């Protein structure tokens with residue numbers, strides 16, 4: 001069969017897998033499913049699951065086993081619900097060298113690790129489209145830092161962590177010239193680069209910094225995972241398009257029987273850096289961080305240290321891997337490197353110890369731009385035969401089994417790491433992408449469940465027009481056979497997910513920001529310090545919110561075209577009492593202020609009139625009373641600036657004001 005017709009068969013079977021297959025639930029196996037996923041009212045779930053939102057750019061936090069959505073944490077996309085990326089304090093989080101980029105495509109959440117096990121401190125996630133890596137603080141469920149990745153386009157093979165977060169990695173899916181410049185696309189093979197990035201993580205603060213980059217041949221670097229145990233010190237990146245096609249990749253990048261896994265010895269990289277083998281490449285990139293005052297600021301990087309395999313022998317090796325590999329996953333012992341092959345009908349498993357031996361013995365089949373290509377037979381530990389079609393990703397249960405998602409045949413295949421024999425297969429509904437076992441890519445998986453993250457749901461839920469819910473499915477994996485327990489829809493398109501036992505983070509949650517430690521320059525820590533100040537056509541309204549009023553709640557003397565900054569401090573010092581703030585006609589979003597926090601909204605009134613503002617978060621029995629008015633007068637008007645304060649009364653006359661501030 002020609003390659004094209006093989007492809008056609010594969011794609012036809014994909015269509016067949018979509019709907020109407022005869023995969024009835026296993027009789028007798030689902031009877032107790034309800035009991036197993038039922039989390040009684042008032043009870044907590046056992047696991048937190050962090051799912052990427054895919055093209056919604058955010059992170060969804062779910063409880064397992066219930067599948068209940070607990071939070072939607074904004075990361076790369078503006079979120080009007082709480083003003084993320086709209087408020088003055090958070091706008092800078094979305095700064096890039098391309099300007100303000102209020103959206104991204106987030107694929108892979110990665111929990112920080114200590115000794116190769118999720119530790120519950122941070123969650124990293126990649127932005128694909130405008131290459132970035134974000135770090136969330138799991139004591140606040142808030143994005144604290146976003147680092148742009150230069151010399152990259154499509155930061156897909158990211159942000160996989162090493163055993164102690166020495167590094168989070170990135171790899172460019174789309175090769176581009178590095179540094180980027182005006183060249184012909186026809187010069188792909190000579191002018192384009194496939195750049196990998198290693199980002200240092202400060203172990204105390206989590207703060208990220210680009211340590212170095214590696215210039216590799218222009219392939220598409222798709223996924224990654226770091227080594228562990230004996231393979232700690234290495235990172236593995238899959239690549240496809242070793243054909244180096246620059247158009248019609250569907251066909252042109254499916255020619256070679258094998259593409260590569262790039263095995264990177266990052267300790268060797270560190271040695272080469274020390275020996276000054278890296279070259280300085282100019283690169284402008286943004287590094288955004290929420291400061292201690294809760295305000296995001298951008299710093300600018302102006303260059304990177306670039307290593308090349310030719311200048312640093314031993315840095316990189318290629319492991320030939322069948323059929324456009326996608327996922328690459330390292331088992332808990334660190335010995336096995338499992339690849340997915342989107343168009344493959346087997347699962348190749350490389351051995352780390354064999355790879356070491358092959359390197360020592362120079363069992364090279366070829367060399368690509370100074371990178372030795374190891375012989376397939378020299379590194380392969382085995383192939384899992386007949387696992388289904390289209391293996392993508394593998395997770396592990398820590399009990400000697402691997403679970404691989406099969407996109408084309410729409411199933412999860414469980415196989416043994418002892419003999420690479422398939423022991424169980426279970427259908428997914430439908431077209432599974434990633435799958436996730438709590439801690440399933442770590443040294444000590446927590447096990448218990450595998451979650452399928454599915455691309456297509458067709459007949460699984462009530463239909464909702466042309467766009468249907470994406471979906472997760474929860475399977476129990478404590479017995480010999482996998483049992484489907486639950487379907488639950490998800491926000492966005494969950495690509496990857498990670499989960500950990502709730503007890504690792506639930507008791508470390510911040511309940512409020514201490515008001516007295518609020519360092520925002522426009523914080524008002526009591527109603528006495530509230531004020532309205534004009535500087536030219538900029539007006540600062542320094543205000544407070546507390547159940548159930550704003551201070552001030554009436555303001556006059558604002559003019560059309562003014563830039564009005566509402567700095568609203570939430571005076572509450574009580575858990576779970578945010579206040580909201582919204583103004584009629586604001587071309588912006590609302591603000592949501594957590595207890596003790598200040599948030600700032602800019603409003604430029606375009607017309608005269610009376611503009612109400614109000615609290616959006618139902619905070620008390622008198623929430624509906626939590627409102628105020630602003631009078632907007634024409635440009636150049638001489639209506640004096642006044643608000644409810646003694647000055648307001650002096651100007652407006654007795655009886656017109658609300659009286660002196662209450663505190």
Ligand code: RUQ
Pocket residue numbers: 107108156223326392393433434495496
């Ligand atoms: S992936 S297409 Cu993680 Cu399989 Cu993004």
Ligand code: CUA
Pocket residue numbers: 545546547548578579580615616617618619620623624626
């Ligand atoms: Cu404050 Cu509603």
